Amino acid sequence: MKFGTYVYEPEKAVGFDFHVLRAKLETGDRIPPVQDMYSNIAVFADNAAVRSHPDWISQSPLGPARMGNSNFNIYWSVVCATQPEHRAEQLDYIEDVDRHSLGVWLNSQYFADHSHCTCPRCKERWKKSGLNWFEWRRKEVTEYIAQVRERVKKDLVMCVQPDPVTACERYGVDFDDLAKYADAFNVVMFSKSYATPWYWEMLSRGFKKLLKKPVYISLYVFGPGDTARDVPSASELLTVSVRCARAGIDGILYLANGASQLRDFQKAAVDKVELRKRLKGYGGESVQEVLDLVKSWEKIVE
Numbered sequence: 001m002k003f004g005t006y007v008y009e010p011e012k013a014v015g016f017d018f019h020v021l022r023a024k025l026e027t028g029d030r031i032p033p034v035q036d037m038y039s040n041i042a043v044f045a046d047n048a049a050v051r052s053h054p055d056w057i058s059q060s061p062l063g064p065a066r067m068g069n070s071n072f073n074i075y076w077s078v079v080c081a082t083q084p085e086h087r088a089e090q091l092d093y094i095e096d097v098d099r100h101s102l103g104v105w106l107n108s109q110y111f112a113d114h115s116h117c118t119c120p121r122c123k124e125r126w127k128k129s130g131l132n133w134f135e136w137r138r139k140e141v142t143e144y145i146a147q148v149r150e151r152v153k154k155d156l157v158m159c160v161q162p163d164p165v166t167a168c169e170r171y172g173v174d175f176d177d178l179a180k181y182a183d184a185f186n187v188v189m190f191s192k193s194y195a196t197p198w199y200w201e202m203l204s205r206g207f208k209k210l211l212k213k214p215v216y217i218s219l220y221v222f223g224p225g226d227t228a229r230d231v232p233s234a235s236e237l238l239t240v241s242v243r244c245a246r247a248g249i250d251g252i253l254y255l256a257n258g259a260s261q262l263r264d265f266q267k268a269a270v271d272k273v274e275l276r277k278r279l280k281g282y283g284g285e286s287v288q289e290v291l292d293l294v295k296s297w298e299k300i301v302e
Ligand SMILES: [Zn+2]
Pocket: 058, 059, 080, 081, 082, 083, 117, 118, 119, 120, 121, 122, 123
């Protein structure tokens, strides 16, 4: 297994195998990529693009993909996934970011959610395609990812929502299509509590069965603006890491604002001596790899 950080600040916490920098956020904010980190890019979720071009927003019978439209699981304003200028600009941007970092981890590279997008262009493209609604959306997403693949010379990782069953109906995402272009997948499993690890373990097992490339998962440690009361405890994070590891995943990323929050997590994890002993009985080699990682942090946090 490999262990990574997933961070908003260009800082490489000690004690991890690799680092993913959030180079472009769903707000549209961008920071320069870093040569020895991977770059995470939110493609269609982009508040800034929608602010500049209100007509680019993804449409649906239940309203636009705007933050605050509670019909959907949408926290950001999302650009229509066929918007040609946004697509073109993102391709150029992705190519440039790839050149200046270790590779690209994409998220929000698909339709906003179920029943999107019904803007006049999408309706027209759908009609012309002769396909059914779901097949047309799948084709749009897959063709765009193929274009991205032509631009990305280094690693290309597909971040996906933690929905193993209705990804096609909701997002136009077909896992086998994406696997043809991706070097790996990253299942985003952010939660401010991992009190019930069973569900996350089950999702890990399900995705490992479905996805035809290595599978990473991402866990939430400490986001921008959080206080200690907002975030999962070190005990929850350790337990869920071990339980997802035994489901056969290939690696875990830990999301934090920057290196100092990860160091706090490492210290708290090291201090859970009793729990670390108990977790030894939770499974085979992969579980030991997680526990060995925590052991290796002992000398870092001293
Ligand atoms: Zn549209």
